Every structure is written in structure tokens, then in C-alpha cells.
Amino acid sequence: MIRVTLPVLLTSVVGFLLVAAFFFRGLNRVNSDLSEYFNIIAAVAFILGGGNLLRMHLDKVQRRRPGWTYSIVTVVAFLFTLIAGLFKVGNSQGWTGPVEAQGSWFNFAYDAMFNPLQATMFSLLAFFVASASYRAFRARNVEATLLLVAALIILLGRTFVGAFLTSWLPQPLQFLSIPNLSNWIMSTVNLAGARAIIIGIGLGVISTSLKIILGIERSYLGGRES
């Protein structure tokens, strides 16, 4: 009973309260307060997550499993960031200063190591977009050809090349210029399709939320009835 009924009951009460908070001004604070509670729970859960991370990697190092040397890097980086941030090491403003103050070890780790690494991962996206586009935009049938043409117009329309290629068009035919065609595809054809998907998503969100609030959907509890 405690493992299923109590979570379902709590979910129902909090869910209804949050829905009511959107419509009733008197309950406005409930929304922000419950969000704060969520942040507190998430922060406490981080101890669990961080602890799990440490345990997993230390175990890997101890047992010399494949790739254990990378685990050493993970553990050292984790502990360094944790200590530098928690004790505000090198922080010119002392304990009361912001954790990301200039000159602090935490700030150094973030700017000199974390940010470049993050940017490296992000920049991989450019290459992946190219390879995925190459596969997706092959004119195998009518639909794929339409997709290819639309993609080509949008790609050209978003760069200076599109405007350059159709700059010779006379004023009455300017609506056929690549940048204008690109805008039309995005704001009419694409938006119509996107809105249909968004309406479906909205209904799906309402339905899922209602099912969870009313305890109809319990799969997240492992599917146990009671």
C-alpha cells in the first residue's frame, strides 16, 4: 500500500494543486513553492547520483576493468570541481563571494577546461548534420525529391548565396527569390506541419498528466496495481 497508494495519492494532490495554481490567483505561490521543493529534492538526489558515480568509477579502477584509466580522470575531475566549488578555493571574495567569481579555481576549471570540451562536443554536430543530410536528402522517390528541393532552398535562402543567385529577378518576381521562398516554406508549409504536431503533443501532455494525476497510469511505479 505504502509503495503504490502513497505515491499515487501524493502525485494526485500535488498535480491538482499545480493545475489549480495556474487558474486561481490565490494559489500562485504554490507553483513557485513546489518548484523550490523539487529543486531541494533534486539537490538531495544529487548526493545519491554523485555517490553512485564515485562508487562506480572507483570500483572500475579497483578491478582494473577496460578503460579504468579514464575512470581515474573522471574521479579526479569530479573531486577537483566539487572541492573547488564547495570550499570556494581561490575565491577573491572569500566564502561569501559567488562560486564562479573571477580567479577562483572553479571558474578556471569551468572556463579553461569544461567550456572548451563542451564546445568540442557541440561542434561535432556540424559534421553529423552533413552526414545525416547526405543520407536523408537522396532523391529516391517523389517525396524524397520534394524534401531535397525544400532543403536546398532553405539552405541557400539562409546564406548570402540565395540572395546573390536571384538578385537579378525583377521587382514583380521578387517573391520567387530564394530568401523569400525559404521564408515562405518556413512560415507556411513547415509551420502548418509543426503546428499539427504541436497540437498532438499538447493533447498527449494533457492526457498523460491526467492519467498520472488520477493514478490511471502507473507504469512509472513498475505497473503494480496496488
Place this chain on the structure above:
Amino acid sequence: MRQIWKNPRFLLVLLALVIALVLLVLGPRAILNFDRRHTNLFVVLLIVGGAILFYTFRAQSGVKYFIRKIAGIAAIEEAIGRATEMGRPVLYVAGTQDLDNVQTVAGITILSSVAKRVAEYDVHLEMPTSRSLVMTTARETAKEAYLAAGRPDAFNEEHIYYVTDEQFGFVAYVNGYMVRQRPATCIYMGAFFAESLIFAETGHSIGAVQIAGTAQPQQLPFFVAACDYTLIGEELFATSAYLSQDPKLLGSLRGQDFGKAFAMLFILLGSILATLALLTQSDVLTQLSHWLQGLFTIKSS
């Protein structure tokens, strides 16, 4: 149809809806200060929510509903079977957001069905998470699923673990895992952002069968381009019903269809009115068109 009126749960919900409506009509300011800017949204919520509940409880009363075949969901079992034959793991990623995002919750509910199949097929399930709360919830969900499949001994909570909250740190780990362990099946269900294409392209490069589902409209094209199957938007929320074939959950899908029909009706009506107003330059039609548009506009403060 008659049976539904005998369902105490349905009557309770109906009573709550009627009370809410009465409160709204009688001047609720004195009680809770109803925000009248959201009246239109409140009425739409009552209609759509009421329809979803009606069909859910109707299904509970024994009425059967048909659900069309969704290729992406049907492929999940096949993909798990493939992983079993190849003796390689199944990778499951429930997005990069926390549990306050309904897509993550949908991802966890799908995990329940996936974990049951994985337990039955006796294949290795690997699930890195980017949030601690998702990790603890996913562990509980998978544990119960293994128990329901009669294989509690096969569950190892170490296979569901926390990596990092940072988006690209998580991406780096998952990509590294894919390239080193070469999972036979990769399932991505939840909220994804820029990482969607990085995951999907890496999965494609290792030859994995990939099934993705997200309600992030901007990320859908990436998944469609790079994955074998993609659950588009609302299909993500229908997966749990499809996999479990629970009549109550299937009934809620019928309610969603009612909501779609409701939206289509007003879109059509609005389009006709706006077109006629433009063609005839009639003030009455223009005002009517604006009024209709206002009915579905969210007014901010």
C-alpha cells in the same frame, strides 16, 4: 455506455468538474480569485480533459477501442530480439531532462514495458541517466518490471546509473559507450535537444537499430533522418498504452482523438471565417473571426 454512470470514480471526477464550473460561473473571486484571463483555457481544459476521462472510464467499463499499428513501437520487441540474438546490450536513454518534464515521465513509463521484454529475453539493459532523480526512479521502475516478468534475479541496478547533469558531458559518455560497447539496439525516449543528432548518428555509425521518440518538434527531423523508427510527438505518450494494451490507457487515446477533432473543427471554422472576411471585407465576419481567434489565445499578464 450505461455502465460508465455506475463507475464511482467517474462520478467523482464529474462532480469535481461540475463544482469547478459552478465556482467559475458564480463568481469565484470571493473564494480563490479566479484569473479570468485564463477562462478560455479553463473551458478548453474541461472539454478535452472531460473527454479523455469519459473515454478512459468508458473503456474501464468494458468498451473496447482499436489502436492503429505504430511501426516504431511494434519494432521495439523486434529490436530487443535482435540484441538477444547478437548477444549485445540494449541502450536506453530517457532524455536529458529531469522528472518535472512530462516527456521524461513518458520515457520512464516506456522503460517499464521495455524492461519487461528485456527481462523475458534475458538481454543486458544499459541506461545512463543525466539526472539523479531519473536514475532512482528508473531503477525502481525497472526493478518492478523485472519482478513482473518473473526475473528479479536478472535485475542489476548498477546498469542504471547517473553520469552528469551537463548536456555535452552526458553526450560524450553515451557516445563513448556506444562506440566501445556497440549496443545492438538504442532506444531514445524523452526530451532531447542538440544531442539528438549526435546520439542518432553515432548509433547509426555502429549499425544499431535505433528507435526514438520525443515531443520536441525541433528535434524530430534529426531523429527521422538518422533513426530507423521515430515516434512523432503524441506517439511518445501513446507508447505506454500501446505496449501494455491496458483498456483504460487505450480509452484515454480515444479521448485525445476527440480533442484533435475539436481542434480540427475550430481550425477549419477559423480558416473559413478568416478567408470569407478577407474576401468580402465584411466587418461582421472580421469581428467574428477575431472573436474566434481570441477564444484560443492565451492572455498573458
